[in-house]
Amino acid sequence: MFDDYTFTTVANDAHLVSPVVALTGDAPSLLFSRKYADVAALSAGDHELLRPIVDPSTAEQVRSMAPPAAEVALVFGANGFVGAHLVAELSVRPGITTVYAGVRSAGDSSAAERFEETVAQYSITGIDLAKIVVVEAVPTRTNFGLDEDTYLQLRRTVDQVFNSASSTDYDSSYLELRHDWFVSLLRVVQFTLEDRRKHLTYMGSIGAFIYTSPEDFLRPDSWWYSGYCQMKWINGQLLGWLARDGVASVTLVESPYVLGSTTVGKDPGRVYSFWRAIELASSVGAMWDGPGMNYAPVDVLASVLADNALGDDTLPHLVPSNPVPYSNAVLASALGLDLVPWAEFKAIVDRAIPAEKTASLLGSDVNDLIRRSNAPSLMPSSFDGSSWDHDALFALYLSVIQFRDATARRPRLVTA
Template identity: 70%
Template sequence: MTAEYSFTTRANDADDVRPFSPLTSDSPSLEFSRKYADIAALSAGDPSLLRPRLTDDARENLAGLPPQSNEVALVFGANGFVGAHLVARLSADPTITTVYAGVRGADGVSAQERFELTLLQYSISVIDRSKVQVIEAVPTRTRFGLDPDSYRFLRRSVDLVFNSASSTDYDSSYLELREDWFASLLRVVQFTLEDRRKHLTYMGSIGAFIYTSPEDFLRPDSWWYSGYCQMKWINGQLLRWLSRDGIASVTLCESPYVLGGTVVGKDPGRVYSWWRAIEVAVNVGAIWDGPGMNYAPVDVLADVLVHNATADEPMDHLVPSNPTPYDNSLLAELLGIDVVPWEQFIEVVTSKIPYRKVSSLLSSDVNDLIYRSNAPSRLPASYDTSWWNHKELFTLYLDNIDFRGAVAAPVVAPGVRVPAEVS
């Protein structure tokens, strides 16, 4: 079961005389009642403090724009796992004429080369390259790093924006992530409010669901209560206000763990908590008796996002997770390991693996956190999920992961190999 904050209007009450101002010069159309509204909202656990208002000039400008079209798409983070699949899915859509793939060049490797390497890494072959234009455009920079003319051209051309660019750094605090990933969202929202009506789809995270009580906002940072999850909570609350108040056309996709596609099965592997938990279980020969973590195959996620964004009336909130729950006994069956109570699992793990390697995983009641984050699936009503088979998908995923370099353990299942010694 998950809990959600109910919205209040305290920050925008008519008798509130506090001055409103933008939080960044790159997003002048959105004004907030506090200089650091995001930090105030996070500190108090109060999303009403993050409620923005549209300036009079921006409101007048929006009213004069023609109806939105759905022909030209822009994907930020296109060299990432989700972003590359989104570009491919958009390019295959007959209603889409152009897909701008926003990629950051790095270490002497061009944006185009990084995008091609990502396609190769995840065996993405179904893509209409004639529609795809790779551009070095990243939301963490003013004008996305483009020259003024290129930025204005993009702003006047794009109909659909997909923001899958983000940090998956669980070690950094919210303050360390703020300038890039909160400021970048404000920059993207500003882009959607100018020259042409645009629909924004933002990749949030079910990690934001663990913040359900005032006490959660007071906890010290950890793997679960991380700056990353706090950033996703902040960004999600901002987008909810934008949608609720009719300021912008947005879809908040609070994504579960994104695993490999239904045919290829390749994903980034051990960078995800889902895989790290399995890695620990493999090494100790046991997994705890508890609920399985929500997940979505990447090709399903991309299809849902495009299906929704191109609809006549897109949903403003998606949770594209498995519609039928499962528990860890299924993983135990596939891995050939035991199912034990949580307390026994902790004892076994701490006896076999140095605690420093798993302390962040074991520092909280994992079952409680999983119950919180396993929000019910929210998909477009017409979307068919009858094919979703946990056992078949997990078998495919396990055949595509290699645990070499993990903390310990022998071969335990086809495709799951780990070294025999603790590193």
């Protein structure tokens, strides 16, 4: 798919500007029809406003470059749940010689120490440490926060870039997330266009699928219609244009909820609406009868991303959701809960828990939201879903994770 490129370019047009140039000067090659194209697109619900134009000099340089190779990888967010598993998966691939693990230091912990702690925390064992080089490379910083020599070395040697660095903050607005997570994506795209052609795999979210009608863009922010989901919609639309126009070599991964591995089941726990809904159900002794939320075991996800990026037929779009749908009956059975209609479940929760604590999570149209976000699976042709057994996986997850009793005034840990 990388042999023929049809770039959308521009010679001289004073109306084309880059929002990143205005802020940092880090992504001069990507131009837009207006200064804050992302904000305009979100306000209007119009993805056309996000279509980037690559400047002619960059377009000519990229055309002369060889297609992306598959020997050296750079993973942003490598101390995160997905990032650490992805670094491990890439490190055991025979064709990979080096995996740069981009990690931010914190407090007294160095980048290397944070990565080691994450590997230990999630019991990641399938890993070749000899291939891994931990670097404090952070996409929210100019030159990723690296010194000039290290940055240029990465720019000249990296073949594959995986961006799993992001925020799971559902309370912040898009404008609060914009500088870190939209601007940083443009910075990463610029990096993939310089010195050698690099393939970018970006972790998006199925939360972006919630924005399907003009009315959705006018709704007030909530747990579902959050600044986080808006950011993922913006970034997904941008990458869609880059893929369609041949500006960059990219794969947009619209990921579902990412849960523990199929082996040890260790999970970040309670960071998703997925777990919070189950926590409520466990607290009140009932689960509503509706569609189960799409999810992916983290080790399966890492394998899918590596297979796609390093394979011969790289797809520009992946939806690594469960290939066989399931219903909440699976969860009710695993937890020993009553399965009741949605209206009855909502009434049970309202009697047990103050409505203001659940209003943002349990909207009146929650089943509709879940159906919208449960996009059909889109995987590489090599995908084998035999390990994606709902009953076995939830039995594993529920034997490990701890829930807080949502009905109690004080937090109480309940082991399922």
